[in-house]
C-alpha cells in the first residue's frame with residue numbers, strides 16, 4: 001500500500017501529496033484510496049491505476065479524485081472532442097485555482113458550439129442566433145449570457161476578478177449547455193428513431 005498519493009485538493013485548490021489511510025485494489029488493478037490532505041486535513045477519496053516503470057517497479061499514476069466533487073466531471077461522448085478538451089482543461093484550471101483561465105476556456109468551448117451549430121459569429125450574436133433557431137431555450141440562453149460575461153471578465157484587463165464560485169458556476173453552466181445541445185438531443189433523436197421503428201413494425 002502506498003503511503004502517499006498525489007491528488008488535487010478542492011479546498012486548498014492545489015495538487016497535494018496526501019497521506020494514504022486505506023486502499024482497495026479491484027480486479028482491473030485500479031486502486032481506490034482514502035487519503036488526507038496534509039494542509040487542510042480534509043478526507044479525499046479517489047482512484048489511481050498503477051503502472052510498471054522501465055525497471056519493472058509498480059508506480060502510482062496521478063490520482064483522479066472521486067469525492068468531494070470529482071476532479072473530472074462526466075462529459076458525454078456526444079460532445080465534440082475539441083470542446084471536451086476545453087471543458088476538461090477548465091476543470092483542471094479550477095482545481096489549480098486559476099479561475100480566470102477556466103472562464104476563458106468555457107468561453108472557447110461555447111464559441112465552438114456556436115460555430116458548429118450556427119456558423120461564425122461573435123459569442124453575443126451567436127447566442128441570439130442559437131435561440132432564434134431553437135437550438136437553446138430562454139433558460140440556457142440566460143446561462144450562456146452569464147458565461148459570456150464571466151468569460152469577458154476573465155479575458156480582458158478589468159478591475160473585476162473571476163472568483164472560485166463564479167468559475168465553478170460557469171463550468172456547470174457550460175456542461176449543462178453542452179449536455180442539452182449534444183447529449184440529450186442525441187438521446188432524444190435515438191429514442192424517436194427507436195419509437196418509429198417499433199411502430200412501423202406493429203403496423204406491418
Ligand SMILES: [Zn+2]
Nearest residue numbers: 009012037040
Ligand atoms: Zn487541502
